[in-house]
Amino acid sequence: MDAALRPIERKIEEDVPLTIEDGLTLYRTPDIHNLGRIARAAKERKTGKNVYYVLNRYINSTNVCYAGCKFCSFAVDEFKDREHVVRMTADHVFAQAIATGTNFNQIHIVGGHDPRQLSLDYWVPLMRRFKEELPHVQLSLFTAAELEYMAKRHRLSFPQIVAELKAAGLDNVNGGGAEIFAEETRKKICPNKVSSESWLAIHEELHRQGIASNATMLYGHVESLEDRVDHLVRLRESQDRSPGYNAFIPLAFHPDGNELNDCGPTTGLDDVRTFAVARLMLHNFDHVKAYWMIQGLKVCQVALHFGADDMDGTHGSTDEEMIYHSAGTQSGQYVDDREFRRLIEEAGFVPVRRNSTYDTFPHDWAPPAAAREAVGEAVGAL
Numbered sequence: 001m002d003a004a005l006r007p008i009e010r011k012i013e014e015d016v017p018l019t020i021e022d023g024l025t026l027y028r029t030p031d032i033h034n035l036g037r038i039a040r041a042a043k044e045r046k047t048g049k050n051v052y053y054v055l056n057r058y059i060n061s062t063n064v065c066y067a068g069c070k071f072c073s074f075a076v077d078e079f080k081d082r083e084h085v086v087r088m089t090a091d092h093v094f095a096q097a098i099a100t101g102t103n104f105n106q107i108h109i110v111g112g113h114d115p116r117q118l119s120l121d122y123w124v125p126l127m128r129r130f131k132e133e134l135p136h137v138q139l140s141l142f143t144a145a146e147l148e149y150m151a152k153r154h155r156l157s158f159p160q161i162v163a164e165l166k167a168a169g170l171d172n173v174n175g176g177g178a179e180i181f182a183e184e185t186r187k188k189i190c191p192n193k194v195s196s197e198s199w200l201a202i203h204e205e206l207h208r209q210g211i212a213s214n215a216t217m218l219y220g221h222v223e224s225l226e227d228r229v230d231h232l233v234r235l236r237e238s239q240d241r242s243p244g245y246n247a248f249i250p251l252a253f254h255p256d257g258n259e260l261n262d263c264g265p266t267t268g269l270d271d272v273r274t275f276a277v278a279r280l281m282l283h284n285f286d287h288v289k290a291y292w293m294i295q296g297l298k299v300c301q302v303a304l305h306f307g308a309d310d311m312d313g314t315h316g317s318t319d320e321e322m323i324y325h326s327a328g329t330q331s332g333q334y335v336d337d338r339e340f341r342r343l344i345e346e347a348g349f350v351p352v353r354r355n356s357t358y359d360t361f362p363h364d365w366a367p368p369a370a371a372r373e374a375v376g377e378a379v380g381a382l
């Protein structure tokens with residue numbers, strides 16, 4: 001065993017937060033097997049043998065965006081590239097969500113900074129409709145970048161925009177927009193996006209008002225290992241100040257079709273190391289998520305032995321994810337829950353169905369009949 005890991009393992013067993021130096025030692029150790037063993041033990045102290053998944057619908061409701069992030073292959077300028085614009089009406093979003101039935105517990109929607117769609121006038125009635133017709137579905141909507149954009153547009157403070165969306169039924173905010181907090185690097189990859197300080201302030205406000213959220217880190221582009229570890233420490237401190245993050249999701253950079261295409265892609269070893277380091281640095285986060293669409297199902301299954309305890313979820317067979325598919329992911333669009341259960345069981349863990357806030361369900365749970373009746377009418381709007 002790499003001797004440098006021993007004192008770190010002792011700290012982890014005593015739940016002492018790791019330092020930046022510890023994080024760098026974990027990233028640099030050649031002893032990948034012991035790194036995985038220590039991260040898996042930390043995961044098992046938190047969630048035992050459970051590995052979570054969610055029956056989910058995934059929608060990118062608009063790809064119109066003027067933020068100009070250098071890593072993005074998804075954004076479209078509606079004036080220069082009209083034929084590639086995807087901008088769904090609210091009826092279309094609802095119909096798309098239930099196109100393959102109502103047996104799902106989460107709808108995950110993110111989109112661009114689209115001046116025509118990113119407003120309370122569009123979202124509040126749609127959110128209310130989801131809550132009325134599908135009360136068993138949790139709304140996992142937006143990222144902090146979208147929330148900041150909406151707040152500015154409506155001239156509302158962060159507490160005010162959060163209160164409006166909470167009243168409309170928001171359950172959870174997605175972890176995107178965090179990218180890399182280190183300011184010098186952030187300036188190079190997303191100079192026009194929400195600042196690190198505001199990203200953290202928005203999530204902390206969400207938590208104060210009782211809305212859960214996730215956190216991400218975009219890695220494998222121009223950032224340094226120091227930037228990555230600094231990012232994890234800032235998240236850990238944010239969770240201490242205002243608890244409410246459920247899961248951390250490492251986002252592996254995908255290089256196709258964007259301005260950073262001379263970076264990446266990440267390697268399998270960098271991916272599993274990142275899961276392990278995240279699990280060990282974020283001692284106050286309950287979950288580390290391995291999202292199949294990002295690192296691929298095979299790496300995500302292996303990640304369960306490097307500290308991950310969540311595989312995110314299904315997409316419906318009619319869902320079309322665009323952020324990763326425009327940037328070169330090799331993952332398909334659709335995985336069903338039987339496949340998750342097979343992968344989790346084969347890895348030696350127990351599959352557990354959840355919703356966005358980690359309430360759990362039997363794998364064959366189904367929604368009440370009233371929700372099923374809504375389907376017929378709304379699918380006609382597609």
Ligand code: V47
Nearest residue numbers: 071072174175176177214218249251252253254327
């Ligand atoms: O912030 C964009 C990333 C994020 C690329 O909360 C890219 O469960 C890699 O919010 N290569 C949005 N990443 C996605 C997001 C998300 C994803 C998975 C789980 C959750 C969750 C949230 O997508 C952006 C950005 O970091 N992204 N382009 C790219 N080329």
